[in-house]
Amino acid sequence: MNLEYFFSLFLGGMTRGSIYALIALGYTMVYGIIKLINFAHGEIYMIGAFTALIIGGALSLTSMNPVAIFIIAAIVAIVYSAAYGYTIEKIAYKPLRNAPRLSALISAIGVSIFLQNYVLLSQTSDFLPFPNLLPEFGFLKPVENFLSTTQFLILLSTAVVMILLTILIKFTKMGKAMRATAQDQQMAQLVGINVNRVISMTFIIGSATAALGGVLITTHIGQINFYIGFIAGIKAFVAAVLGGIGSIPGAVLGSFVLGLTESFGTGYISSDYEDAFAFIILILILIFKPSGLLGRKENEKV
Amino acid sequence: MSEVPILEVNDLSMVFGGLRAVDSVSLKINKGEIVALIGPNGAGKTTFFNCVTGVYVPTHGEIKINPPEGKTAILNGLKPNTINEKGLARTFQNIRLFSSMTVLENVMIGRHQCLKSGILSSILRTPKQRKEELKVLEDSYRILEKIGLEEYANDLACNLPYGGQRRLEIARAMATDPFLLLLDEPAAGMNPQETNDLVVLIQRLRKEDNISILLIEHDMSLVMTLSERIYVVDYGKMIAMGSPLEIKNNSQVIKAYLGEDIDA
Amino acid sequence: MINLKKIRKAILTAVWFMFLTFPLMVMKVNTIENTVQWRWINLAYIGISAFIFSLFWEDLLKRRDNIASKDKKKSINNKISRKLENKKIRNISLFVLILIVVLFPFIMSMYQTSIITTALMYVVLGLGLNIVVGFGGLLHLGYAAFYAVGAYTYGLLYYHFGLSFWLCLPLGALFSALFGIILGFPILRLRGDYLAIVTLAFGEITKLVLENWNDFSFGPSGIANIPRPMFFGIKLKLAEVTNFTYFIAIGLTILTIIVIKRLESSKIGRAWEAMREDEIACQSMGIDITKAKLTAFSMGAVWAGIMGVLFAAKTTFINPASFTTWESIVILCVVVIGGMGSIPGVIVGALIFILTPEYLRAFSEYRMLIFGLALVIMMIFRPGGIIPKIRKTHQFKVKEVKE
Ligand SMILES: Nc1ncnc2c1ncn2[C@@H]1O[C@H](COP(=O)(O)OP(=O)(O)OP(=O)(O)O)[C@@H](O)[C@H]1O
Numbered sequence: 027m028n029l030e031y032f033f034s035l036f037l038g039g040m041t042r043g044s045i046y047a048l049i050a051l052g053y054t055m056v057y058g059i060i061k062l063i064n065f066a067h068g069e070i071y072m073i074g075a076f077t078a079l080i081i082g083g084a085l086s087l088t089s090m091n092p093v094a095i096f097i098i099a100a101i102v103a104i105v106y107s108a109a110y111g112y113t114i115e116k117i118a119y120k121p122l123r124n125a126p127r128l129s130a131l132i133s134a135i136g137v138s139i140f141l142q143n144y145v146l147l148s149q150t151s152d153f154l155p156f157p158n159l160l161p162e163f164g165f166l167k168p169v170e171n172f173l174s175t176t177q178f179l180i181l182l183s184t185a186v187v188m189i190l191l192t193i194l195i196k197f198t199k200m201g202k203a204m205r206a207t208a209q210d211q212q213m214a215q216l217v218g219i220n221v222n223r224v225i226s227m228t229f230i231i232g233s234a235t236a237a238l239g240g241v242l243i244t245t246h247i248g249q250i251n252f253y254i255g256f257i258a259g260i261k262a263f264v265a266a267v268l269g270g271i272g273s274i275p276g277a278v279l280g281s282f283v284l285g286l287t288e289s290f291g292t293g294y295i296s297s298d299y300e301d302a303f304a305f306i307i308l309i310l311i312l313i314f315k316p317s318g319l320l321g322r323k324e325n326e327k328v
Numbered sequence: 329m330s331e332v333p334i335l336e337v338n339d340l341s342m343v344f345g346g347l348r349a350v351d352s353v354s355l356k357i358n359k360g361e362i363v364a365l366i367g368p369n370g371a372g373k374t375t376f377f378n379c380v381t382g383v384y385v386p387t388h389g390e391i392k393i394n395p396p397e398g399k400t401a402i403l404n405g406l407k408p409n410t411i412n413e414k415g416l417a418r419t420f421q422n423i424r425l426f427s428s429m430t431v432l433e434n435v436m437i438g439r440h441q442c443l444k445s446g447i448l449s450s451i452l453r454t455p456k457q458r459k460e461e462l463k464v465l466e467d468s469y470r471i472l473e474k475i476g477l478e479e480y481a482n483d484l485a486c487n488l489p490y491g492g493q494r495r496l497e498i499a500r501a502m503a504t505d506p507f508l509l510l511l512d513e514p515a516a517g518m519n520p521q522e523t524n525d526l527v528v529l530i531q532r533l534r535k536e537d538n539i540s541i542l543l544i545e546h547d548m549s550l551v552m553t554l555s556e557r558i559y560v561v562d563y564g565k566m567i568a569m570g571s572p573l574e575i576k577n578n579s580q581v582i583k584a585y586l587g588e589d590i591d592a
Numbered sequence: 593m594i595n596l597k598k599i600r601k602a603i604l605t606a607v608w609f610m611f612l613t614f615p616l617m618v619m620k621v622n623t624i625e626n627t628v629q630w631r632w633i634n635l636a637y638i639g640i641s642a643f644i645f646s647l648f649w650e651d652l653l654k655r656r657d658n659i660a661s662k663d664k665k666k667s668i669n670n671k672i673s674r675k676l677e678n679k680k681i682r683n684i685s686l687f688v689l690i691l692i693v694v695l696f697p698f699i700m701s702m703y704q705t706s707i708i709t710t711a712l713m714y715v716v717l718g719l720g721l722n723i724v725v726g727f728g729g730l731l732h733l734g735y736a737a738f739y740a741v742g743a744y745t746y747g748l749l750y751y752h753f754g755l756s757f758w759l760c761l762p763l764g765a766l767f768s769a770l771f772g773i774i775l776g777f778p779i780l781r782l783r784g785d786y787l788a789i790v791t792l793a794f795g796e797i798t799k800l801v802l803e804n805w806n807d808f809s810f811g812p813s814g815i816a817n818i819p820r821p822m823f824f825g826i827k828l829k830l831a832e833v834t835n836f837t838y839f840i841a842i843g844l845t846i847l848t849i850i851v852i853k854r855l856e857s858s859k860i861g862r863a864w865e866a867m868r869e870d871e872i873a874c875q876s877m878g879i880d881i882t883k884a885k886l887t888a889f890s891m892g893a894v895w896a897g898i899m900g901v902l903f904a905a906k907t908t909f910i911n912p913a914s915f916t917t918w919e920s921i922v923i924l925c926v927v928v929i930g931g932m933g934s935i936p937g938v939i940v941g942a943l944i945f946i947l948t949p950e951y952l953r954a955f956s957e958y959r960m961l962i963f964g965l966a967l968v969i970m971m972i973f974r975p976g977g978i979i980p981k982i983r984k985t986h987q988f989k990v991k992e993v994k995e
């Protein structure tokens with residue numbers, strides 16, 4: 027047993043888990059409120075990554091400080107993804123609020139196809155490298171064998187986002203309105219909650235965290251193309267379901283379980299089946315806990 | 329009375345988390361009886377039905393049937409469809425029709441058990457299968473006639489007026505040929521005229537189809553007219569049992585209803 | 593009714609979209625060569641399109657809602673469905689259809705025939721998935737796995753034992769149905785979206801196994817040189833075999849339609865629908881939903897298995913790349929676009945869905961973009977699909993029944 031190898035796998039898994047968590051949050055929040063599997067969510071993440079690449083790439087032609095460029099690119103990407111999320115909800119999902127749920131799902135699939143091709147056509151189908159903007163953090167020197175700067179950054183930002191989100195949902199008025207709407211939309215409306223605003227807000231927050239995930243992963247992996255959203259979206263969705271879709275702590279837990287499973291699975295078993303581990307753990311967990319790790323067991327009242 | 333009851337529930341309890349929704353309830357129904365189960369909102373009546381029909385698995389207790397034709401059986405742990413096969417049929421308080429199917433098709437679903445042909449004979453359309461299908465169609469139509477819904481046969485169930493939907497629930501349950509019919513608030517939302525018709529219908533069903541009926545209802549005048557015996561539950565516990573007259577004058581029952589006017 | 597308020601709103605929308613699309617549409621960064629290209633003209637296009645879009649969008653939505661509230665009662669049939677019910681119209685259109693079907697391969701080019709054959713395969717796949725999703729209400733996102741089972745049944749049985757297409761056709765159906773049952777068991781307890789994601793997972797796992805288990809499936813390189821169907825033991829020329837495959841596809845399509853129509857109007861078909869509408873009420877009416885679910889999965893899988901065999905025979909080459917989740921989603925779209933639960937709907941849905949992109953090749957770059965947009969618009973303005981389900985009605989002569 028090589029301890030260092032184990033640690034690097036563990037931290038690799040945590041890093042993956044963090045990225046999944048940032049995307050899965052959007053899935054789970056949207057699902058919690060309008061019961062829609064937002065298939066286009068992975069594309070929002072991709073658009074976040076692309077926007078960061080464009081802004082970062084353009085600014086790095088100037089003589090600006092790389093760290094400042096990175097921060098500006100990240101902020102622009104987050105703002106843009108949030109704007110995309112907001113707009114998509116208004117156009118493609120809002121008119122379908124009273125339609126059968128499958129209609130909304132197909133609409134989401136349509137949006138996903140549209141956005142992929144929109145980026146493909148307006149940009150390129152090639153993989154583009156992400157400019158290297160971040161310096162290596164000196165204090166990570168002793169552990170650089172298993173924790174890189176970007177990994178550290180990913181873990182740190184995810185933790186910060188989780189804390190902020192928890193505060194938002196637990197203690198703010200908007201958070202309360204969100205929880206109320208998730209419980210019972212009609213009732214929330216009756217007690218004077220502006221449900222439209224809550225839904226928009228959910229999309230904005232979910233898209234923003236996904237964009238952050240997109241920016242972080244591109245700096246970590248170093249290259250992107252228009253197709254990265256699909257598989258990341260599915261994995262994050264798996265994570266959300268694994269944890270119990272609709273539950274925010276569930277999404278986070280599910281993401282880390284998924285990230286670690288994949289990391290250890292590829293590290294100790296076989297890297298051929300990298301993607302299969304996610305699905306196998308999903309099936310195993312759902313067979314024994316049909317509503318996910320932290321999902322409420324729906325004891326339907328008859 | 330040495331008669332064997334067709335349904336015998338002993339010491340039934342259903343616990344949800346910390347809530348004892350049904351708490352050691354025992355109940356008997358004899359052949360041909362109409363029995364009512366009453367109690368304030370949230371008393372556990374529907375939960376009792378759900379336990380008896382297999383929708384919930386009771387935490388404790390025994391449910392035994394002695395069908396007029398057929399063997400004695402314990403229903404605990406059986407699935408709803410098996411229990412239905414054994415001759416218990418029910419309606420739902422919050423109407424659960426197959427709403428985008430037609431009225432006739434809803435009743436035909438009830439006849440499911442009576443069809444013996446399998447998938448292969450359906451694909452081949454064997455003469456036997458066709459005859460069976462035709463019979464189901466006619467049987468279902470007859471049931472609709474009996475309930476008085478034949479003119480709506482080809483309408484979607486969701487387009488029926490409220491009272492009609494409640495009657496369709498009964499028609500669908502009757503289509504399964506039960507010996508015991510469990511009705512969960514069949515008159516809820518009906519106007520007085522519809523309620524009167526319902527009373528006549530229930531009495532007719534008992535007489536013509538030789539069934540027994542267990543009925544949950546908040547409409548006291550209906551309960552008093554129809555039922556031979558009444559059980560009263562409150563907070564999951566059985567607090568009284570007796571004839572309508574006895575129940576009317578039972579002080580505990582009056583207290584449970586607290587101000588609710590029960591001698592309507 | 594274009595008024596000032598609307599124009600103001602349209603301008604705002606235009607500005608919003610110009611902002612939204614700015615980085616992606618205007619800037620083009622190449623991080624390899626370190627260049628930035630500015631395409632300002634796109635900004636004008638976006639602005640103008642968003643302006644026009646905004647002027648009409650809300651009116652269209654309002655019109656849609658008005659129509660919906662006018663016939664508040666869900667009507668049993670819609671216009672097209674009612675027309676199809678009319679005997680005379682039906683017979684005429686059927687006759688015309690048969691004429692076209694028979695003559696098609698002799699009039700059109702081999703390429704066209706081949707495309708239509710593919711479309712017909714999607715008709716059958718759509719009808720098969722329709723059993724699970726449309727009738728049974730079980731959202732299935734891994735249908736392509738069954739398709740793969742069929743294709744590999746033929747591929748492998750031919751490779752190892754030299755079995756013929758015709759023998760593999762029923763075997764493919766059988767294996768696929770068994771696979772459906774095996775898949776069905778662990779997921780009986782799951783509902784709705786949990787079911788959807790697990791079926792998706794099964795589909796992905798199937799693909800990954802095919803990709804990586806080289807000894808069994810020959811990995812990503814797949815199986816080549818699978819023989820095309822033979823005509824009573826005679827090997828046909830390419831042009832002939834294309835037509836022959838077309839007629840096999842027609843035959844199988846007709847078979848599928850007949851079988852599924854019969855299933856639909858039988859005991860099991862009603863049980864599936866009741867299960868879709870309300871599982872608890874369905875069980876309380878004496879239907880065993882375990883059985884209903886497993887039969888829905890296996891009866892749905894049968895058709896994918898058969899089509900898998902045909903696919904292998906038609907393309908003579910199979911590899912895991914043909915059986916992705918994307919493929920499952922395409923088939924699901926066929927069902928939903930056509931009209932869930934509606935057999936004519938699914939047929940039309942498959943033809944439109946598969947043929948339109950083929951013939952949109954002129955705009956080849958833009959076709960997927962348009963396609964995605966079309967899905968959204970379709971769902972907003974016609975959520976029930978192109979031809980919604982027709983409910984069967986029965987006429988009774990009151991007297992006859994009473995006697
Ligand atoms: N599936 C469930 N999970 C948790 N609690 C439940 C469930 N079903 C019922 N209960 C609770 O059990 C209690 C009894 O409910 P039940 O529906 O049986 O009452 P009821 O007598 O039918 O009332 P009503 O007259 O309003 O229909 C209620 O407090 C209810 O909230």
Ligand SMILES: [Mg+2]
Pocket residue numbers: 373374375421
């Ligand atoms: Mg009740």
